[in-house]
Amino acid sequence: MTAVVETEGLTKFYGARRGLEDLTLEIRPGEVFGYLGPNGAGKTTTIRLLLGVIRPTSGRATVFGADTRDPRVRARIGYLPGELALEGRERARDYLQFLADVRGGVSRGRIDDLAERLDADLSVRMGELSKGNKQKVGLIQAFMHEPELLILDEPTSGLDPLVQQEFLAMVREARTAGHTILMSSHVLAEVEHVADRVGIVRAGRLVAVEDIAALRERAVRHVELHFDAPVPKESFEGLPGVRDLVVQGASLRCTIDGRPDALIKAAARYTVVHMVSAEPDLEEIFLTYYSEEEGRHAHAGA
Amino acid sequence: MPTLVRKTLGEYRRALIGWTVGLCAFLTMYISIYASMMKDPETFSAQAIAKYPGAFRDLMGGMSDIATGRGYLHAVAYQLLGPLLFTMCAAILGNRAIAGPEEARTLELTLTLPIDRRRLLLERWAALALGLLAVALVTLALVAGASSAADMEVPFGDILAAHTGLFLLVLFFGTLTLCVGAAFGRKQVALAVTGVWGVAGYIVETMGRNLDAISWLRWVSPVHYYLDGRPLYQGWPYGDYLVLLGATAVLLMTALLAFERRDVGV
Numbered sequence: 001m002t003a004v005v006e007t008e009g010l011t012k013f014y015g016a017r018r019g020l021e022d023l024t025l026e027i028r029p030g031e032v033f034g035y036l037g038p039n040g041a042g043k044t045t046t047i048r049l050l051l052g053v054i055r056p057t058s059g060r061a062t063v064f065g066a067d068t069r070d071p072r073v074r075a076r077i078g079y080l081p082g083e084l085a086l087e088g089r090e091r092a093r094d095y096l097q098f099l100a101d102v103r104g105g106v107s108r109g110r111i112d113d114l115a116e117r118l119d120a121d122l123s124v125r126m127g128e129l130s131k132g133n134k135q136k137v138g139l140i141q142a143f144m145h146e147p148e149l150l151i152l153d154e155p156t157s158g159l160d161p162l163v164q165q166e167f168l169a170m171v172r173e174a175r176t177a178g179h180t181i182l183m184s185s186h187v188l189a190e191v192e193h194v195a196d197r198v199g200i201v202r203a204g205r206l207v208a209v210e211d212i213a214a215l216r217e218r219a220v221r222h223v224e225l226h227f228d229a230p231v232p233k234e235s236f237e238g239l240p241g242v243r244d245l246v247v248q249g250a251s252l253r254c255t256i257d258g259r260p261d262a263l264i265k266a267a268a269r270y271t272v273v274h275m276v277s278a279e280p281d282l283e284e285i286f287l288t289y290y291s292e293e294e295g296r297h298a299h300a301g302a
Numbered sequence: 303m304p305t306l307v308r309k310t311l312g313e314y315r316r317a318l319i320g321w322t323v324g325l326c327a328f329l330t331m332y333i334s335i336y337a338s339m340m341k342d343p344e345t346f347s348a349q350a351i352a353k354y355p356g357a358f359r360d361l362m363g364g365m366s367d368i369a370t371g372r373g374y375l376h377a378v379a380y381q382l383l384g385p386l387l388f389t390m391c392a393a394i395l396g397n398r399a400i401a402g403p404e405e406a407r408t409l410e411l412t413l414t415l416p417i418d419r420r421r422l423l424l425e426r427w428a429a430l431a432l433g434l435l436a437v438a439l440v441t442l443a444l445v446a447g448a449s450s451a452a453d454m455e456v457p458f459g460d461i462l463a464a465h466t467g468l469f470l471l472v473l474f475f476g477t478l479t480l481c482v483g484a485a486f487g488r489k490q491v492a493l494a495v496t497g498v499w500g501v502a503g504y505i506v507e508t509m510g511r512n513l514d515a516i517s518w519l520r521w522v523s524p525v526h527y528y529l530d531g532r533p534l535y536q537g538w539p540y541g542d543y544l545v546l547l548g549a550t551a552v553l554l555m556t557a558l559l560a561f562e563r564r565d566v567g568v
Contacts, residue, residue, distance in 0.1 A: 102415045
């Protein structure tokens with residue numbers, strides 16, 4: 001299958017300032033791709049290049065196999081800008097209807113359905129929308145024509161937690177429908193529950209592309225076990241993947257890299273009364289993993 | 303009507319109504335005092351006019367026949383204030399085509415619609431031209447009505463010729479503002495270019511008549527092609543109007559080319 005988004009050596013300089021350098025990336029049909037990086041790393045630059053809002057300094061980008069200048073491609077994209085600006089006296093519903101008309105129409109009742117799901121008031125004038133409501137209008141316009149490719153720049157900013165859940169459900173539905181999603185964020189936690197793969201961009205360069213499942217395997221977990229009687233520390237020492245081991249009487253605390261298998265088997269010899277395992281912090285593994293990678297590169301270079 | 307033209311006209315509606323009301327009020331006021339001024343011939347007698355400095359008279363378009371209906375109408379409506387106000391209207395609307403939405407950051411989403419940039423710009427320009435045409439038609443009707451009510455004795459054909467020139471002039475300046483805005487994405491830059499070219503063009507055209515040092519500059523002044531043919535007196539200066547139209551077309555082409563390759567919103 002051909003890639004939905006394909007870039008090759010995509011580079012953008014704003015004068016002398018580097019926006020993005022040498023990005024080679026492929027986003028496959030039907031996947032949810034999380035595009036991560038700190039603010040100013042080049043996420044929005046990439047997205048604007050893909051939409052033809054800005055022109056590349058060098059390199060190539062295609063969407064659905066066509067040049068990003070081709071306006072027909074954009075009918076198949078739903079886009080939520082990172083800094084969505086909506087102004088004027090026009091009511092949100094009329095603006096959405098205008099966008100829908102230009103894109104060739106949306107199915108009946110679709111706008112109202114989405115508005116209801118996100119609890120958005122569309123009778124408000126655009127200039128008077130609150131930040132959260134603006135984001136909702138932005139999401140509605142991105143999803144309403146059921147585009148084959150969704151490009152969402154920091155989609156969850158400004159949304160309250162309930163609406164965030166609804167948004168994630170909408171993303172999952174789009175994926176189920178076979179659509180492709182590219183969403184950016186500056187924190188992994190926002191995308192890890194829906195993304196299949198993540199790419200990390202830093203200072204204008206793509207530093208890694210990873211499978212979320214593989215990442216989860218490598219995840220760092222903080223585990224706490226409580227036994228019915230004190231346990232000897234020696235039984236748990238030297239287990240593969242176990243670090244920072246602390247045994248105090250009947251309780252044990254440690255950090256696990258990757259699979260918890262060895263620890264579980266060791267603990268099974270005693271009576272476990274209580275166990276706490278924090279949700280794997282992918283952010284942490286990410287940062288440690290890539291700081292190690294960078295360290296190794298630096299070392300190899302020396 | 304294409305969606306984008308209709309949408310843009312919708313956005314312009316309030317401003318268009320406001321400017322039309324303002325221009326009409328201005329024209330009505332000035333034309334209606336003509337009658338009372340004529341009752342007191344001293345105001346505009348040759349001696350009275352001669353008291354004004356020559357340069358001032360040049361700037362006001364001569365003022366030699368301001369005591370006649372045609373001269374008065376030309377001086378108040380078509381020489382300076384009419385074009386000035388109407389050009390301000392055109393520049394403000396021209397800025398709302400590209401530079402305004404770009405600075406407000408609303409242009410980004412519009413650009414990601416399945417419309418190519420050339421069509422976007424052309425349709426926004428078309429809306430600007432239609433809007434200005436509407437203002438021109440309403441003010442034309444008003445000038446024609448008010449001047450005949452005030453017994454100015456200017457034939458409609460001459461008013462139409464002058465008003466057409468006025469429309470072409472403001473269309474040029476509106477397109478100029480749109481063009482600079484499309485090329486640089488900055489409202490202030492677009493207004494500055496339009497303002498400087500307009501004001502300098504006016505001064506060069508009026509003072510340049512009697513000042514050889516700058517008279518050669520008159521040919522780059524858009525105002526020259528509007529005022530020089532004296533349409534209110536002599537009817538249609540076709541060649542001059544074609545120059546204005548051609549210059550507008552060149553600006554539009556420039557805007558299309560510049561906008562096509564530019565990064566928007568950075």
